[in-house]
Amino acid sequence: MISDPKFGEGIVSKIPFHRGELIFRFDGQLRDTQTLFTLQKKPGVYIEDPYFMGKILHCCDPNASVDMENQLFWARKDIQPGELITMDYESTEDELFRSFHCQCGAPTCRGRIAGKAAKSTP
Numbered sequence: 001m002i003s004d005p006k007f008g009e010g011i012v013s014k015i016p017f018h019r020g021e022l023i024f025r026f027d028g029q030l031r032d033t034q035t036l037f038t039l040q041k042k043p044g045v046y047i048e049d050p051y052f053m054g055k056i057l058h059c060c061d062p063n064a065s066v067d068m069e070n071q072l073f074w075a076r077k078d079i080q081p082g083e084l085i086t087m088d089y090e091s092t093e094d095e096l097f098r099s100f101h102c103q104c105g106a107p108t109c110r111g112r113i114a115g116k117a118a119k120s121t122p
């Protein structure tokens, strides 16, 4: 885990992953409300992990994709040791616990990140 002045706390990979590889399986407490450390499993059902999964940072062009059904993180790209593991919060969340202005720097950066529901209603 690192603490970055710009992005806050995040999870950094210690080992390399190839595109398509499983990065990790996560678990946590099932909740019916969102917190800063939850991911949405389905509408109204959230999994909270304030220690690991909940600290994965957002990127609009992330290096990991999330399978909420099986609670898995897969590598979307090759990941080098020392690289932050990132995901797209709008791939899981209908509405973010706290929306924010993204500064990921990806050419495809969407700017304001608020959730799937917010994205579909301009």
Ligand SMILES: [Zn+2]
Binding pocket: 059, 060, 061, 102, 103, 104, 105, 106, 108, 109, 110, 111
């Ligand atoms: Zn972005």
